Amino acid sequence: MSKAKVMEWVQKYTMILALILVVAFFAVQTGGKILYPQNITNLIAQNGYVFILSVGMLFCILTGGNIDLAVGSVVCFVGAVGATLMVGGMNVVLAVIVMLLIGTVIGAWQGFWIAYVRIPAFIVTLAGMLVFRGLSNVVLGGMTLSINKFETFIMVFGGGASCYFPDLIGGGPTVLVNGSEVVLNMFSIVVGIVLIVGYLGFAACSYISNSKKGYANAPIAAVAGKAIIVVGVIGYFFWKFAQYKGVPTVLAWIGAIVVIYTFISSKTTLGRHFYAVGGNEKATKLSGINTDRIYFIGYTNMGLLCALAGMLTIARMVSAQPTYGDGYELDAIGACYIGGASAYGGVGTVPGVIIGALLMGVINLGMSIMGVDANYQKVVKGLVLLAAVVFDVVSKRKKA
Structure with missing residues (x-):
C-alpha cells in the first residue's frame, strides 16, 4: 500500500x-x-x-x-x-x-x-x-x-x-468475573449474535448489490477489516453486558x-x-x-x-x-x-x-x-x- x-x-x-x-x-x-x-x-x-x-x-x-x-x-x-x-x-x-x-x-x-x-x-x-x-x-x-x-x-x-431487559432465555453458564462468580445473561449473548449475523448479511448484500450495479466498492481487504472491527465491538459489548445485568x-x-x-x-x-x-x-x-x-x-x-x-x-x-x-x-x-x-x-x-x-x-x-x-x-x-x-x-x- x-x-x-x-x-x-x-x-x-x-x-x-x-x-x-x-x-x-x-x-x-x-x-x-x-x-x-x-x-x-x-x-x-x-x-x-x-x-x-x-x-x-x-x-x-x-x-x-x-x-x-x-x-x-x-x-x-x-x-x-x-x-x-x-x-x-x-x-x-x-x-x-x-x-x-x-x-x-x-x-x-x-x-x-x-x-x-x-x-x-x-x-x-x-x-x-x-x-x-x-x-x-x-x-x-x-x-x-x-x-x-x-x-x-x-x-x-x-x-x-x-x-435492563430481562433474561428471557436464562440458564446461562457461570463464569468468573473480577474474582466473583456470575451467571451469564444468555439474552445478551443471543442479541449480540443476531446483531453480528445481521450486520454481516447487510454488508455482504450491499457489496454484491454494488458490484451488480457497477458501483465502485472499497477494496475487499478494507471491507473485511471494517467487518472484523464492527463484529469485534458488538461481540465485546454484549459479552460485557452478559456479565453484568444484561442489555x-x-x-x-x-x-x-x-x-x-x-x-x-x-x-x-x-x-x-x-x-x-x-x-x-x-x-x-x-x-x-x-x-x-x-x-x-x-x-x-x-x-x-x-x-x-x-x-x-x-x-x-x-x-x-x-x-x-x-x-x-x-x-x-x-x-x-x-x-x-x-x-x-x-x-x-x-x-x-x-x-x-x-x-x-x-x-x-x-x-x-x-x-x-x-x-x-x-x-x-x-x-x-x-x-x-x-x-x-x-x-x-x-x-x-
Whole structure:
C-alpha cells in the first residue's frame, strides 16, 4: 500500500484509532477497571442522552456549521412538564405523547425563526436556552419532583434497577468475573449474535448489490477489516453486558435512532439535501431545493430528539430537577466535531458522531474512575474538542 493510501486510511479512521488509544490509556491508568462489565454498561446508560442529542445536532451542523444551544434547556423543560403531568395523574402513555409533541413544537418554533425569518441560529437558540431554562424552574417551582412510582415509564426509558431487559432465555453458564462468580445473561449473548449475523448479511448484500450495479466498492481487504472491527465491538459489548445485568433498555433507543438516521442521511433524498445545503447553499437553492425547508426540518427534528432525551434523563434519574440538561448542548456539539463533523457544514456521519460520543464518554468515565477533579475534566474535554476542530480545519487547508 502506498504512503498516500496509508495517510488517507489514517485520516479516515483517525477517531477510531484515537478511541482505541484512549481506552488503552485509561485501561492502564485504572488498572483495567474501566473495562469492568459494570463500567461498560454505565458508559452506555449514563451517556444515552449524548448519543441521542448528538445525532440531532449533526443535522443542524450539516446545514453550514449551525448549532443548537437550547437542547439542554429543552431537555429539562420537557422532562419537567412530563414529570408534572404524570405525578398529577395523567396516563403515562399520554404523558409521553405530550412530551414528544412539546419537544417537536419547540423545535419547529426555533426552526421557523432560523429558516424563514433568517435570524442566526446562534441567537435564536441562545434565547431558547434562557427561555426554557427559566420555564423549567417555573414548572417545577425550583424543586425536585420524584417519579419513582412510575415503574413502566422508568423501565421502558431506562432508569433505576429496572433499566435492563430481562433474561428471557436464562440458564446461562457461570463464569468468573473480577474474582466473583456470575451467571451469564444468555439474552445478551443471543442479541449480540443476531446483531453480528445481521450486520454481516447487510454488508455482504450491499457489496454484491454494488458490484451488480457497477458501483465502485472499497477494496475487499478494507471491507473485511471494517467487518472484523464492527463484529469485534458488538461481540465485546454484549459479552460485557452478559456479565453484568444484561442489555440496558436505553441501548434499544440508541440503536433505533442510529439505524433510522443513518438510513436518512445516507440513503434518502432528504439526507442528501442536508449535505448539499452545507456544501453550498446558494447552488443548492438555485438547483430548485427548498433550503428554508431543510433548516426547518433540521431544528424541528432536534426538538423531537430533545424530547426523547428528556424522557431518558428523568427515567434514569427517577426525578425531574431544574438543573437537568445543564451542559448537554456542549456534550452533543463536542461529540459531533470529535466524530468528524465539519465546523463549516456539509460533512459528517451518524456512525462518526457515535464514535465521538463514545470517546467523550470514555474520557468522562476514565477520569471519574481515576478521581480526577471535575474542573480538570472540563479542561481535558475542552482541549479534546479544540484538537478535533483544529484537525478538521488544517486537513481541509491541506486538501485545498
